[in-house]
Structures are given as structure tokens and as C-alpha cells.
Amino acid sequence: MSNQPFASTASPHLSADCEQCFGLCCVALPYGKSSDFAFDKASGTPCPNLRTDNRCGIHTQLRQKGFKGCTVYDCFGAGQKLSQVTYAGKDWRDHPESANEMFDCLPALRQLHELLSYMKEMMMRPETSSLHSAFGELYEEVERLSNLEPAALLRLDIANYRSSVNQLLVQASEMVRANVPPTAQGQGQSKKSKKRTGSDFFGANLKGTDLRGASFRGALMIAADLRNADTRNADWIGADLRDTDLGDADLRGGIFLTQSQINAAKGNVNTKLPDHLNIPSHWV
Incomplete structure (x- = not known):
């Protein structure tokens, strides 16, 4: 929902790069009128502020225009992955037959990329060195899942994978915090x-x-x-x-x-x- 990538400790592909995305978060995700959004928007409906070049027309004024929620969303690189890798650069505008499937894939892939980002962070911390091998194996498995075809991606029981990763993340957190x-x-x-x-x-x-x-x-x-x-x-x-x-x-x-x-x-x-x-x- 922004035109600039978030900085991250993770690999570049786990940081949002909106220039390589088809504005997916601005279309796929629903939101309700609140202090974070100026009006209601249904899932699959393009935000009126989304331009045809997939850029936000009010990017520099999001907070002033009542779209604070857009400034705090991070897809962890899922948007450009779907746009350029999963769908091989085929824009939903030019391929409407794939649009709904692409929109449904965004939340699923975002969850996988979020897990990858957290694991990558822990693999970079010396306090968790004894867990690096376990993290590496789980990272490879989740990354493999992130490369699945859309239909297979949508069939994943992501909650089960989140649970497995979380157990390791909790251990890593305890190790880091034990140094206090x-x-x-x-x-x-x-x-x-x-x-x-x-x-x-x-x-x-x-x-x-x-x-x-x-x-x-x-x-x-x-x-x-x-x-x-x-x-x-x-x-x-x-x-x-x-x-x-x-x-x-x-x-x-x-x-x-x-x-x-x-x-x-x-x-x-x-x-x-x-x-x-x-x-x-x-x-x-």
C-alpha cells in the first residue's frame, strides 16, 4: 500500500517492493471505514486511489487523507512474489480470469513470507546459534511451500506450519531474552x-x-x-x-x-x- 519498500533484516525478497507488484494489497484486501481508512472497500475491489500504473495516487498524503492503515501494512514481499514469480508477470488487469485466484493467494503467501522473515532474523542472531540448523531446515521447507502453484498454495494448512515455526521462535526468543x-x-x-x-x-x-x-x-x-x-x-x-x-x-x-x-x-x-x-x- 506504499510506493517504498520496508527495510528489513531479512533477504530482499522478504521486503515489500511495490514497484514489482501489481498493487495487489490495494485490490485484494478489504477494509472498513474507521480511523485507519476513509471509506469501506470490499475484497477484490480496487481502491479508487490505485492508478493504472499500480501506484498509489495519494501515497505522499495517505495519513492526511485518512488512510493511516495503508502506511502500516507490510506484505513481507508476497506482493512482488505473486506478481513476478507465481504469475510470471501477468497483471490481473490483463488476465482477469486469474484475478480472484491471485487475490486469494496474497494472504496465504504473506503468512509464509512473514514466517520466513522471522526465521531469517533468528538465524542472524548469535544468541540462537544452537537453533540455526533447525531453523535452516524449517526455512527451506516453508520457502518450498512459498513457491507452490496457486491451487496448491491455497490448499495449504498454513495454521499448522505457523504452529511448528512458532515453537522454534519461542525457544529462540527465550534464548535472546535470557541474556538480559x-x-x-x-x-x-x-x-x-x-x-x-x-x-x-x-x-x-x-x-x-x-x-x-x-x-x-x-x-x-x-x-x-x-x-x-x-x-x-x-x-x-x-x-x-x-x-x-x-x-x-x-x-x-x-x-x-x-x-x-x-x-x-x-x-x-x-x-x-x-x-x-x-x-x-x-x-x-
Whole structure:
């Protein structure tokens, strides 16, 4: 939904490259009128802002025009993979007989690419060296699945593969977070960093808290205040960071932290991010 690729620790093919995509996310995905989108759009219906050259007509004004949701979506490279590899460069406009199938494949392939991205990240971390071999084998299997023909791709039980990969990701996360000094872990847990369930962190005041090595897996952190918080080596997989205030916070070493999550949050130029992530333009 943007014209620029996300930076990533993963291989280039796991980062969105909209110039090589047929605007698939702007057509395939549905959305409802909300604070993230200015109007309703059904699945398979091109967004009115999508031009015939597959570029967004309001790319530089998405937030101002009410399309904040577009700025926080990342296909992990699934869009260009479908466009240029799976469908060999055959645009859905010129081949309408394949359009619906192509649109259905996007969410499936995106999930596989997301898993590949997380595994690649863990294979690059020295703390998880004992798991690199296991990750390598599973990575090859998931990558093979990502190269399947459309019909086979749509038949996959992706939830089963997600479960297998997640078990290894959890082990890797624990290894990375185990390197946090016990005093830091204890201090963070004694305050507000212990991971619970549901909306525990919705609007939570965590300003200045020591959260090193904390797990925010799947946490709802909408509008939470993490200003000046130390979250180094925290696990962010699946965390909802919409409007989370990260001003002056330290997120270096964050595990499974994505550019799309950062784009959904608030922060400033003093927020410390992992090297592979960028300060969003709306923070400046």
C-alpha cells in the first residue's frame, strides 16, 4: 500500500517492493471505514486511489487523507512474489480470469513470507546459534511451500506450519531474552512488564519503565505510554503498537519488531530503534 519498500533484516525478497507488484494489497484486501481508512472497500475491489500504473495516487498524503492503515501494512514481499514469480508477470488487469485466484493467494503467501522473515532474523542472531540448523531446515521447507502453484498454495494448512515455526521462535526468543541481566529482568517484572493476556497494556502507563527482555507477544498496546522506557531485547511479535508512544524509548535489539509496527506507533528522533528499522516520516 506504499510506493517504498520496508527495510528489513531479512533477504530482499522478504521486503515489500511495490514497484514489482501489481498493487495487489490495494485490490485484494478489504477494509472498513474507521480511523485507519476513509471509506469501506470490499475484497477484490480496487481502491479508487490505485492508478493504472499500480501506484498509489495519494501515497505522499495517505495519513492526511485518512488512510493511516495503508502506511502500516507490510506484505513481507508476497506482493512482488505473486506478481513476478507465481504469475510470471501477468497483471490481473490483463488476465482477469486469474484475478480472484491471485487475490486469494496474497494472504496465504504473506503468512509464509512473514514466517520466513522471522526465521531469517533468528538465524542472524548469535544468541540462537544452537537453533540455526533447525531453523535452516524449517526455512527451506516453508520457502518450498512459498513457491507452490496457486491451487496448491491455497490448499495449504498454513495454521499448522505457523504452529511448528512458532515453537522454534519461542525457544529462540527465550534464548535472546535470557541474556538480559537478572536485575534488569527482575526490575521490569516487578513493575509492569510481566506479560499477561488480553488488553493488559491498552493505554498503560509504562513511562520510564525498565522493560528489558520483556515479552509483549500478541499484546494489545494501543495508546500505551512507553516514553523513556528501556525495552532492549524485548519480544514484540504480534504486538499491536497503534498510537503507542515510543518517544525517547530504547528498542534496540527488539525481537520480531517490524517496520509496520513502528509505523503504527508514535515516537521522535530520539527513539532508539534496531539498525534495520527507520524513523517514520510522521515522527519528525
